Amino acid sequence: MPPYNPILGHLLVVAKIMSKLPKDSSNQYLPGLLRKAYPDLGPNFYMDTWPFGAPVLIICEPSALFRITQEHSLPKHADLRDFLRPLSNGQDIVTMEGQMWKRWRNIFNPGFSLAHLTTLVPVIIKETMVLCDKLRDLAATDAVFPIQDLTDKWTMDIIGKVRYRLNTKKSENKMVNALKTQIRWLVFGSKLNPWERWHPARGLVHWYSTRQMDDYLRPELDRHTLKSQDPNTAPSKSIISLALQTYLAEDP
Numbered sequence: 001m002p003p004y005n006p007i008l009g010h011l012l013v014v015a016k017i018m019s020k021l022p023k024d025s026s027n028q029y030l031p032g033l034l035r036k037a038y039p040d041l042g043p044n045f046y047m048d049t050w051p052f053g054a055p056v057l058i059i060c061e062p063s064a065l066f067r068i069t070q071e072h073s074l075p076k077h078a079d080l081r082d083f084l085r086p087l088s089n090g091q092d093i094v095t096m097e098g099q100m101w102k103r104w105r106n107i108f109n110p111g112f113s114l115a116h117l118t119t120l121v122p123v124i125i126k127e128t129m130v131l132c133d134k135l136r137d138l139a140a141t142d143a144v145f146p147i148q149d150l151t152d153k154w155t156m157d158i159i160g161k162v163r164y165r166l167n168t169k170k171s172e173n174k175m176v177n178a179l180k181t182q183i184r185w186l187v188f189g190s191k192l193n194p195w196e197r198w199h200p201a202r203g204l205v206h207w208y209s210t211r212q213m214d215d216y217l218r219p220e221l222d223r224h225t226l227k228s229q230d231p232n233t234a235p236s237k238s239i240i241s242l243a244l245q246t247y248l249a250e251d252p
Contacts, residue, residue, distance in 0.1 A: 111239030
């Protein structure tokens with residue numbers, strides 16, 4: 001592992017590396033930068049940032065990753081559940097375990113099969129061409145511009161089309177805005193800034209954003225469900241419609 005301080009653990013090493021990065025950089029860069037700073041670490045090593053987070057085992061070796069994710073599926077860490085709970089209330093495939101995970105993975109399998117994903121390529125290409133046109137127009141101005149807003153909208157446009165067949169291109173989309181707010185206020189257990197980590201308004205923001213998304217998506221899901229049950233309507237090929245068809249066939 002990196003040089004260890006018996007009192008501060010690896011906080012000094014982490015602080016030294018992160019001080020060279022922009023302030024809004026993700027700490028996901030850290031493992032790779034640690035390996036560059038200490039080439040003798042090897043592919044797997046511990047990182048201790050207590051009290052800001054539990055000790056972490058960084059695994060970069062493919063065979064070790066296979067053993068802990070495929071050969072032996074280890075339980076998900078509690079921090080991951082806490083991180084995603086404002087988005088899913090614990091009902092998500094990422095943090096589900098055992099038979100519950102297997103059931104819901106099977107329900108969503110048709111929408112994520114290679115054959116179906118191949119049919120979505122034209123939609124993805126069309127949305128990507130729109131993004132490229134916007135980038136060319138902005139590049140022609142020779143001005144510096146933020147790219148994140150554009151790529152965020154591009155991502156949401158693709159998700160809306162392939163997953164729900166939703167039109168997210170409206171100037172103001174309540175669901176998209178609420179989701180972006182929800183994501184912006186998510187916090188992982190290793191957040192170093194105590195104000196960001198324990199912000200008193202976080203619970204209220206998550207509650208309001210969840211309500212906004214539920215109010216938008218619930219009618220859409222009801223519409224997809226009715227279409228899936230209507231024999232006179234051609235079945236939709238969106239990911240959510242295929243999942244609903246599988247779910248209703250399993251539990252009509």
